[in-house]
Structures are given as C-alpha cells and as structure tokens.
Amino acid sequence: xxxxxxxxxxxxxxxxxxxxxxxxxxxxxxxxxxxxxxxxxxxxxxxxxxxxxxxxxxxxxxxxxxxxxxxxxxxxxxxxxxxxxxxxxxxxxxxxxxxxxxxxxxxxxxxxxxxxxxxxxxxxxxxxxxxxxxxxxxxxxxxxxxxxxxxxxxxxxxxxxxxxxxxxxxxxxxxxxxxxxxxxxxxxxxxxxxxxxxxxxxxxxxxxxxxxxxxxxxxxxxxxxxxxxxxxxxxxxxxxxxxxx
Numbered sequence: 366x367x368x369x370x371x372x373x374x375x376x377x378x379x380x381x382x383x384x385x386x387x388x389x390x391x392x393x394x395x396x397x398x399x400x401x402x403x404x405x406x407x408x409x410x411x412x413x414x415x416x417x418x419x420x421x422x423x424x425x426x427x428x429x430x431x432x433x434x435x436x437x438x439x440x441x442x443x444x445x446x447x448x449x450x451x452x453x454x455x456x457x458x459x460x461x462x463x464x465x466x467x468x469x470x471x472x473x474x475x476x477x478x479x480x481x482x483x484x485x486x487x488x489x490x491x492x493x494x495x496x497x498x499x500x501x502x503x504x505x506x507x508x509x510x511x512x513x514x515x516x517x518x519x520x521x522x523x524x525x526x527x528x529x530x531x532x533x534x535x536x537x538x539x540x541x542x543x544x545x546x547x548x549x550x551x552x553x554x555x556x557x558x559x560x561x562x563x564x565x566x567x568x569x570x571x572x573x574x575x576x577x578x579x580x581x582x583x584x585x586x587x588x589x590x591x592x593x594x595x596x597x598x599x600x601x602x603x604x605x606x607x608x609x610x
Contacts, residue, residue, distance in 0.1 A: 416562045420484040420569040428462040431604035437595030439468035447477050448502050474577045476592045481572040504528040514590050516597050522547040536585030537576040544568030
C-alpha cells in the first residue's frame with residue numbers, strides 16, 4: 366500500500382477570487398484617483414490662467430453725463446446726424462455705451478462726435494472701425510493715414526481719412542484704445558486683445574471719432590485737433606481716463 370498522497374488544502378491550491386477582485390478594485394480606484402487629481406490640477410491651472418474682466422459695465426445715464434455740453438467755443442446742438450454702423454444683431458452688441466453729438470460754434474466749423482465704449486473686448490465683440498460704417502452709409506473713402514494729435518496729457522495715435530457721400534463730404538479723425546494700447550489697424554487691435562489675455566485680463570475698448578463737413582483736409586486737421594484738446598479739458602475725469610488711458 367503506497368503512502369497516501371498529501372492532502373491539498375483547496376483554499377491554498379488557487380488564489381481566491383475575492384482577493385483578486387479586491388486587488389483589481391484597489392488598482393482601479395487608485396487609477397481613478399490619479400486621473401481625477403490630474404484633471405482637477407489641470408482645471409485649477411486653466412482657471413488660474415483664464416483672463417478676467419478688467420472693467421465693470423457703466424450705466425448709460427452715468428456715461429452720458431460725463432460728456433460735456435460745452436467744449437471751448439463749441440456748444441451741444443443735437444445728437445442726430447452722425448454716421449453710425451447699420452443696426453443689426455452684432456452692432457447692437459458692440460457697445461455698452463454710445464454717445465453722439467454735434468457741437469456748433471459761431472467761430473468754428475461744427476464738429477460731429479461719436480464716442481463708443483465696451484467694457485469687454487474679445488474674439489467676438491470688438492470696437493468697429495469707421496472705415497466700415499462710412500461705406501455702409503454710401504460714402505467713398507480715401508486711404509486711411511496715420512496722424513499724431515498732441516493733447517495736454519499725451520500724443521495720440523490716430524487715423525485720418527476723407528469720406529465723400531452723395532450730399533456731403535466729411536474729414537474724419539479717430540482713435541481706438543484697447544486696454545493699454547492704441548491700435549491703428551485691425552491686426553494691431555487683435556494683437557492688443559491677445560496681449561491683454563496673455564497678461565490675464567479681458568480688456569475694455571473705446572472708440573472716439575470726430576469729423577467736420579467740407580473738403581479742406583488741412584483746415585479740418587487743425588479744427589479737430591483744437592476740438593480734441595478743448596474736449597480733453599472739459600470732459601469729466603472718468604471719461605478722460607477711458608479716452609486717453
């Protein structure tokens with residue numbers, strides 16, 4: 366009679382299913398934890414790098430009160446008759462505040478003013494440039510030229526063009542401010558938004574446009590430069606900061 370085969374404990378003969386399952390669950394839970402932690406960290410970094418709004422909206426009534434009725438020898442005449450973008454869904458979103466004025470004077474040519482402000486400039490909503498709204502109103506434009514206008518506080522980077530319509534001609538001067546920059550072109554305007562975003566900010570945007578009727582560019586530049594300096598002195602300080610930075 367041969368020796369009896371040693372008895373094998375079934376519990377030790379093979380791994381228990383429960384142990385394998387527990388181990389798999391622990392590994393899966395650890396993977397989920399690590400993935401979740403990585404996602405949370407990435408979300409935190411993204412949130413920290415997300416640009417934040419720099420300026421709060423300004424109530425229209427408050428903004429309009431900042432615009433003076435008297436500018437040197439010019440006085441407020443009417444709010445109508447100023448060239449504006451054609452109304453549509455996008456143009457209605459372009460600005461939080463839009464003020465138009467015609468200022469008259471017994472000593473100087475009348476000046477047309479448009480001031481437009483939006484506290485947010487992004488890839489969708491950006492200040493328009495007058496080279497768009499004048500042709501939409503039936504005007505033919507000369508090429509836009511860069512000009513400098515010296516104010517009491519700074520030298521402004523502006524643009525100038527002549528616009529000829531079926532019933533009148535205008536000499537137009539304007540500038541835009543995006544955050545801390547004064548871009549003259551669409552490319553510079555977009556780059557100003559990108560630079561602000563990289564610095565963690567969503568910039569605000571301002572357009573200021575002045576014009577006079579007539580064909581004499583040299584006279585118009587002199588009149589508009591004088592008006593801007595007089596406007597700078599007469600305007601409320603909060604609006605002066607928005608216009609000139």
